[in-house]
Amino acid sequence: MNAPSRARVAAITGGAGGIGEACVARLRTEGWKVAVLDRNMDLARKVAEKHDATAFEIDIGDAASIEAAAAAVEHRMGRVSGLAAVAAHLENPHAPEDQDFGEWDDIVRVNLTGTFRTMVAFGKGMIEQGAGAIVTVGSITAFNSSPLQGYGPTKAAILNMSRNFAVAWGRKGVRVNCVCPGPTRTPAVEASYARGERDPETMTRQTALGRLVQPAQVASAIAYLLSDDAAAITGIELPVDAGVLATQLWGMYGGVPSPD
Ligand SMILES: NC(=O)c1ccc[n+]([C@@H]2O[C@H](COP(=O)([O-])OP(=O)(O)OC[C@H]3O[C@@H](n4cnc5c(N)ncnc54)[C@H](O)[C@@H]3O)[C@@H](O)[C@H]2O)c1
Numbered sequence: 001m002n003a004p005s006r007a008r009v010a011a012i013t014g015g016a017g018g019i020g021e022a023c024v025a026r027l028r029t030e031g032w033k034v035a036v037l038d039r040n041m042d043l044a045r046k047v048a049e050k051h052d053a054t055a056f057e058i059d060i061g062d063a064a065s066i067e068a069a070a071a072a073v074e075h076r077m078g079r080v081s082g083l084a085a086v087a088a089h090l091e092n093p094h095a096p097e098d099q100d101f102g103e104w105d106d107i108v109r110v111n112l113t114g115t116f117r118t119m120v121a122f123g124k125g126m127i128e129q130g131a132g133a134i135v136t137v138g139s140i141t142a143f144n145s146s147p148l149q150g151y152g153p154t155k156a157a158i159l160n161m162s163r164n165f166a167v168a169w170g171r172k173g174v175r176v177n178c179v180c181p182g183p184t185r186t187p188a189v190e191a192s193y194a195r196g197e198r199d200p201e202t203m204t205r206q207t208a209l210g211r212l213v214q215p216a217q218v219a220s221a222i223a224y225l226l227s228d229d230a231a232a233i234t235g236i237e238l239p240v241d242a243g244v245l246a247t248q249l250w251g252m253y254g255g256v257p258s259p260d
Pocket of ligand 1: 013014015016017018019020037038039040058059060061085086087088089090110114137138139140180181182183184185186187188189
């Protein structure tokens with residue numbers, strides 16, 4: 001059984017980012033004490049101040065930093081019973097032959113190794129208390145082909161490792177699930193639209209709902225999976241994608257129907 005919600009501490013890596021901040025806001029309204037963990041401390045402090053949370057520095061690309069952050073959160077806030085592993089190294093579309101292998105190494109170190117280490121570092125305390133919930137953040141690129149050559153495979157690996165942890169830790173009282181956002185209008189993605197690297201109109205056409213995802217909509221799925229309402233749910237992947245995955249074959253038949 002999970003600890004009573006009034007005593008709960010949630011840790012959110014990437015808590016200073018678009019989806020991360022939405023998680024901070026949502027979990028605070030649900031009464032969690034929230035640790036905002038990010039390598040961007042200026043932003044993390046602002047987010048923490050805005051939502052009455054506590055900021056901690058972490059670089060999930062660095063094993064020692066993860067261990068130090070997990071210890072600091074426990075020391076200052078108490079045992080963590082909810083983890084949202086949101087931090088990731090994002091990537092722009094390109095051809096495989098144009099892959100920058102310096103960036104490849106960063107993506108693998110942060111998204112794959114870093115997410116794994118984060119789950120272990122924060123999960124250890126959950127195992128000791130026999131209760132906890134972890135939500136990793138994948139992506140719809142994990143399910144299908146995309147031009148995100150390094151990022152997509154690391155997100156597919158996050159799905160796989162989340163299922164592995166779910167089974168390894170299920171009988172120790174820890175649930176592990178993965179939320180897979182589709183195109184979400186975070187400040188980073190909006191900036192990418194502004195630079196012309198992505199086109200919101202093209203992305204919207206690929207959705208069933210005819211609109212892109214809002215960060216708060218991803219946060220509500222994460223908050224649900226962290227909550228006792230999801231007490232029987234572990235080892236799942238939950239797309240929050242406005243129906244992008246569902247539209248896959250419609251392009252062959254003229255695309256998604258317009259409302260009229
Ligand atoms: N926005 C989307 O459309 C979208 C779609 C699918 C999946 N996602 C996933 O959602 C999550 C959040 O994305 P976002 O759009 O909010 O991005 P974002 O860039 O706004 O947030 C990412 C945060 O992670 C932090 N971060 C990056 N590397 C870090 C590291 N090594 N250590 C600690 N913190 C680090 C950044 O400082 C930033 O605050 C990511 O896992 C991303 O892959 C986003």
